[in-house]
Amino acid sequence: xxxxxxxxxxxxxxxxxxxxxxxxxxxxxxxxxxxxxxxxxxxxxxxxxxxxxxxxxxxxxxxxxxxxxxxxxxxxxxxxxxxxxxxxxxxxxxxxxxxxxxxxxxxxxxxxxxxxxxxxxxxxxxxxxxxxxxxxxxxxxxxxxxxxxxxxxxxxxxxxxxxxxxxxxxxxxxxxxxxxxxxxxxxxxxxxxxxxxxxxxxxxxxxxxxxxxxxxxxxxxxxxxxxxxxxxxxxxxxxxxxxxxxxxxxxxxxxxxxxxxxxxxxxxxxxxxxxxxxxxxxxxxxxxxxxxxxxxxxxxxxxxxxxxxxxxxxxxxxxxxxxxxxxxxxxxxxxxxxxxxxxxxxxxxxxxxxxxxxxxxxxxxxxxxxxxxxxxxxxxxxxxxxxxxxxxxxxxxxxxxxxxxxxxxxxxxxxxxxxx
Amino acid sequence: xxxxxxxxxxxxxxxxxxxxxxxxxxxxxxxxxxxxxxxxxxxxxxxxxxxxxxxxxxxxxxxxxxxxxxxxxxxxxxxxxxxxxxxxxxxxxxxxxxxxxxxxxxxxxxxxxxxxxxxxxxxxxxxxxxxxxxxxxxxxxxxxxxxxxxxxxxxxxxxxxxxxxxxxxxxxxxxxxxxxxxxxxxxxxxxxxxxxxxxxxxxxxxxxxxxxxxxxxxxxxxxxxxxxxxxxxxxxxxxxxxxxxxxxxxxxxxxxxxxxxxxxxxxxxxxxxxxxxxxxxxxxxxxxxxxxxxxxxxxxxxxxxxxxxxxxxxxxxxxxxxxxxxxxxxxxxxxxxxxxxxxxxxxxxxxxxxxxxxxxxxxxxxxxxxxxxxxxxxxxxxxxxxxxxxxxxxxxxxxxxxxxxxxxxxxxxxxxxxxx
Numbered sequence: 001x002x003x004x005x006x007x008x009x010x011x012x013x014x015x016x017x018x019x020x021x022x023x024x025x026x027x028x029x030x031x032x033x034x035x036x037x038x039x040x041x042x043x044x045x046x047x048x049x050x051x052x053x054x055x056x057x058x059x060x061x062x063x064x065x066x067x068x069x070x071x072x073x074x075x076x077x078x079x080x081x082x083x084x085x086x087x088x089x090x091x092x093x094x095x096x097x098x099x100x101x102x103x104x105x106x107x108x109x110x111x112x113x114x115x116x117x118x119x120x121x122x123x124x125x126x127x128x129x130x131x132x133x134x135x136x137x138x139x140x141x142x143x144x145x146x147x148x149x150x151x152x153x154x155x156x157x158x159x160x161x162x163x164x165x166x167x168x169x170x171x172x173x174x175x176x177x178x179x180x181x182x183x184x185x186x187x188x189x190x191x192x193x194x195x196x197x198x199x200x201x202x203x204x205x206x207x208x209x210x211x212x213x214x215x216x217x218x219x220x221x222x223x224x225x226x227x228x229x230x231x232x233x234x235x236x237x238x239x240x241x242x243x244x245x246x247x248x249x250x251x252x253x254x255x256x257x258x259x260x261x262x263x264x265x266x267x268x269x270x271x272x273x274x275x276x277x278x279x280x281x282x283x284x285x286x287x288x289x290x291x292x293x294x295x296x297x298x299x300x301x302x303x304x305x306x307x308x309x310x311x312x313x314x315x316x317x318x319x320x321x322x323x324x325x326x327x328x329x330x331x332x333x334x335x336x337x338x339x340x341x342x343x344x345x346x347x348x349x350x351x352x353x354x355x356x357x358x359x360x361x362x363x364x365x366x367x368x369x370x371x372x373x374x375x376x377x378x379x380x381x382x383x384x385x386x387x388x389x390x391x392x393x394x395x396x397x398x399x400x401x402x403x404x405x406x407x408x409x410x411x412x413x414x415x416x417x418x419x420x
Numbered sequence: 421x422x423x424x425x426x427x428x429x430x431x432x433x434x435x436x437x438x439x440x441x442x443x444x445x446x447x448x449x450x451x452x453x454x455x456x457x458x459x460x461x462x463x464x465x466x467x468x469x470x471x472x473x474x475x476x477x478x479x480x481x482x483x484x485x486x487x488x489x490x491x492x493x494x495x496x497x498x499x500x501x502x503x504x505x506x507x508x509x510x511x512x513x514x515x516x517x518x519x520x521x522x523x524x525x526x527x528x529x530x531x532x533x534x535x536x537x538x539x540x541x542x543x544x545x546x547x548x549x550x551x552x553x554x555x556x557x558x559x560x561x562x563x564x565x566x567x568x569x570x571x572x573x574x575x576x577x578x579x580x581x582x583x584x585x586x587x588x589x590x591x592x593x594x595x596x597x598x599x600x601x602x603x604x605x606x607x608x609x610x611x612x613x614x615x616x617x618x619x620x621x622x623x624x625x626x627x628x629x630x631x632x633x634x635x636x637x638x639x640x641x642x643x644x645x646x647x648x649x650x651x652x653x654x655x656x657x658x659x660x661x662x663x664x665x666x667x668x669x670x671x672x673x674x675x676x677x678x679x680x681x682x683x684x685x686x687x688x689x690x691x692x693x694x695x696x697x698x699x700x701x702x703x704x705x706x707x708x709x710x711x712x713x714x715x716x717x718x719x720x721x722x723x724x725x726x727x728x729x730x731x732x733x734x735x736x737x738x739x740x741x742x743x744x745x746x747x748x749x750x751x752x753x754x755x756x757x758x759x760x761x762x763x764x765x766x767x768x769x770x771x772x773x774x775x776x777x778x779x780x781x782x783x784x785x786x787x788x789x790x791x792x793x794x795x796x797x798x799x800x801x802x803x804x805x806x807x808x809x810x811x812x813x814x815x816x817x818x819x820x821x822x823x824x825x826x827x828x829x830x831x832x833x834x835x836x837x838x839x840x
Contacts, residue, residue, distance in 0.1 A: 024782075106799060108799060110787075110790050110799070112799075115786075203813055221638075255839070359537075366830055366831070367530075367830070367833060368830075369832070369833040369836075370831050370833025370836045370837075371833075371838050373837075374836070374838050379528060379838070380526070380532045380829065392622045392623070393645075395826075396826055396829065397828065406812055406813060406814070406815075406816055408783065408816045409784060409816065412787075412789070412790075413794075415667060415790070416789075416791065416794070417668060417672075417790075418675055418793040420675055
C-alpha cells in the first residue's frame with residue numbers, strides 16, 4: 001500500500017469528520033444558502049463545466065471507451081440545467097435534521113421520543129455520470145452530512161469543475177469546504193482506503209457495475225448501502241385488463257434497458273397467457289427485444305428457450321425472460337427465489353391478490369398496476385437519490401434524505417433516577 | 421472447517437428462511453396465539469426449566485465460572501415469572517408488520533407510500549442469560565421474523581428447556597417450529613458459520629463481551645446490529661439544581677455497575693465543581709467507588725489521578741473518571757471524542773444548553789435531567805429489547821420490534837407507465 005495515499009485519505013477522513021460536526025449543527029437557512037449558491041455558481045460556470053467535460057469526452061473517445069459510458073459521461077447545457085434544477089429541488093425539501101417525534105411519558109416519569117439526525121460522513125463511490133457529484137453533494141448537505149466523493153477517472157475533469165462550484169457555494173454560506181470533498185486521486189487504492197476509514201466514515205454508497213459493488217461490499221469495514229442487481233418482475237395475473245397489462249409489461253422493459261429498474265423477467269398467469277402473450281410478444285419483437293420463454297410460453301408463441309440461468313440474469317439490454325405460472329403463489333415464490341429484491345409489479349384486477357402480492361413479495365419496491373421504471377427517488381418524491389438499496393436493514397429502495405439520516409432517542413427528565 | 425457443522429448450519433439457515441415466509445405472512449391473531457401458548461407452556465414447565473437450569477448451575481460451579489456469570493445464569497420462579505410477563509408484554513404490543521404510512525400521489529399519477537415489513541431471519545448470539553432466549557424469540561415472532569438462537573454453552577440445558585416451550589407454543593398456533601431454532605451445537609464453529617449464512621440470515625445481533633462482539637462484527641458477512649462499549653457520560657452544567665445533579669450522577673453510576681448504560685465518566689462545569697464535587701465525591705467513596713480525576717478535580721477533592729486511558733475505558737465496575745470542563749462546548753467535544761455513542765446525559769437548568777446538547781451529542785440516547793440507567797428497551801416502552809445499538813445506520817439505541825423491521829416502498833397505480 002502506498003503510504004502516501006493512506007495518509008492522504010486519513011487527512012480527508014479526519015477533515016470530513018470535523019466538517020460533519022459543523023454541517024450537522026448548521027441551520028436550515030445556512031444549508032439553503034449553500035445549495036442556492038452552488039446552483040448559481042453552476043449557472044455561471046457553464047462554460048468551464050462544458051470545457052472540462054469536453055476534455056473527459058475526448059479522452060474517453062481516444063481510449064475507445066464503450067458507447068453507454070460515453071453517453072453517461074456527456075454533459076451539455078441541458079445536463080447543467082438538470083443539475084441546477086436538482087439543487088433547487090433538494091433545497092425545497094423539508095429539512096429532516098432535528099425532526100422530533102413519538103414523545104411519550106413512561107411510568108418512571110421520563111418522556112421518551114426520537115430525533116432525526118445525520119449519519120455523519122457519507123462515502124460515495126461512483127462511475128462516469130458527473131451529475132451524481134451534484135446529487136450526492138446536495139443530498140448530503142441538506143441532510144447535514146459531510147461527504148467524500150470518489151468519482152470515476154473517466155469523469156475526472158468534469159467532476160473537478162463541478163466540485164469547484166460546490167466549494168465556492170459552501171464558502172459563500174460560511175460552511176467548511178470539507179463538507180464535500182472530491183478525491184483527486186483516481187487510482188483504485190483510494191477506494192480501498194476509503195472503504196476502511198472506520199473512524200471517519202459512517203456509510204459507503206457505491207454506484208456502478210456489479211463487480212465494483214460486489215468488491216466494495218466484501219472489502220468494506222463500514223456499512224454499505226447498495227444494490228447489486230435489478231432483476232425486476234412484472235406478474236400478469238389471471239383477472240386483468242389486457243391493455244393495461246401489455247402497456248405496463250412493455251413500458252417496464254422497453255422505456256429504458258440499461259437501468260436497474262427495467263423489467264427482466266415477465267411472469268404471466270396461465271389463464272391470461274393465451275390471450276395476452278401473442279400480441280405482447282409481437283410488440284416486444286417489433287421493438288427489437290429477444291424473448292426467452294419457458295416451455296408453456298413457447299407452446300403459445302414462438303421464442304427462444306429460457307434456461308435456468310435466465311431467471312437470475314439482469315440483462316440490462318433488449319432481452320426478456322418469460323415464464324407462465326399456474327397461480328399467484330407460484331409467481332410470488334418465483335420472485336422471492338430468483339429476484340433481487342429490487343422492484344416487482346403485479347398487474348391485476350383482484351383486490352385480494354394485490355394485497356397478498358405487496359405483503360409477500362420481499363422486495364424494496366412492490367407495485368400494483370404501474371411500471372417498474374417508476375422506481376427511483378425523483379418519481380417517488382424524494383427530490384433525488386444517492387442510490388437504490390436492495391439491502392433489508394436501514395433503507396430499502398431509493399435512498400434520499402431520510403436514508404442519509406437515522407433516529408436517536410431523546411429523553412426529557414426532571415431529575416428522575418432509576419430503581420432496579 | 422468441520423463439514424458436518426457446515427451442512428448442519430446450512431440446513432438450519434434454509435429452514436429459517438422457509439419459516440420466515442410463513443411467520444412473515446402470519447396474522448396478528450396467529451402470532452398472538454403462539455406467544456400466549458409459549459407463556460402458558462413456560463408456566464407449566466417450571467419444574468423442567470428449573471431442573472435444567474440446576475444442571476447448568478452445577479456445571480458452572482464445578483467449572484469455577486466467575487460469580488457475575490453464575491448470577492446471570494440463575495433462573496428461579498421469579499425469573500420464570502419475568503419471562504412469562506415479558507411474553508405477555510410483547511404480545512400486548514401493536515403488531516408492526518404491514519403498517520402502511522406516508523401514501524401520497526405523485527405527478528405521474530402513481531401513489532407512493534411505505535409498508536413496514538420483517539427483516540426476515542435474525543441470528544442472535546448471546547451468553548449465559550437464559551431469559552434472552554425468551555426475549556429474542558418473542559420479539560422475533562411478534563415482528564414476523566424467524567430467528568436462529570445461539571446461546572452460551574454454559575446455559576445449554578436451560579436454553580433447551582425454554583426452547584422446548586417455544587416449539588410447543590409455535591406448534592399449538594400452527595406455526596412451523598423453524599420460526600425459532602436454537603442451535604444445539606455449542607462449539608465456536610457454529611458461530612463462525614452462522615455469521616456467514618448470507619443467503620439465509622438478514623441480520624446478526626450479538627450480545628456479550630466486547631471481544632466476542634468485536635470478532636463477530638469483523639468476521640460477519642451479514643449486517644450486524646451491535647454495541648461494543650457503553651462509555652456513558654453525565655455532564656453537570658454551570659446552572660444546575662445541585663441536589664438533582666448529585667442524584668442523577670450517583671444513580672447513573674451506582675444503581676448497577678456491570679451494565680452498558682452505567683456512567684463511566686462524569687463531566688462537570690468548572691462553575692459547578694466547587695459546590696458539587698466535594699459532597700458528590702464523598703457519596704461515591706462511601707458507596708465504594710474509586711474516583712480518578714483530572715488535575716482540576718483533584719485540586720478540589722482528593723482522588724487518584726486519571727490518565728488519558730481513563731476517558732475511553734468502560735469500567736463496568738466501581739470506578740469513575742471525573743473531568744472538570746470549561747464550558748458546554750468542551751463537554752460536547754469530550755463526549756464526541758471519547759464516548760461510545762451509547763448514552764449521555766446533561767443536567768442543566770438552561771433551555772438553550774439542553775437543546776444544544778441533544779442536537780450535538782452524537783449518541784444513540786441523549787438525555788436531559790435523567791439517569792443514564794434508563795437507557796433500555798423496557799424503560800423506553802419497547803416491551804423488551806434484543807440488544808442496544810451504537811451503530812448509526814438502521815437502529816440506534818435499544819432495539820425492539822421496530823428495529824427488527826424495515827420499510828419497503830409500495831406503489832399503487834392504475835396502469836401508469838413512465839415516459840423518460
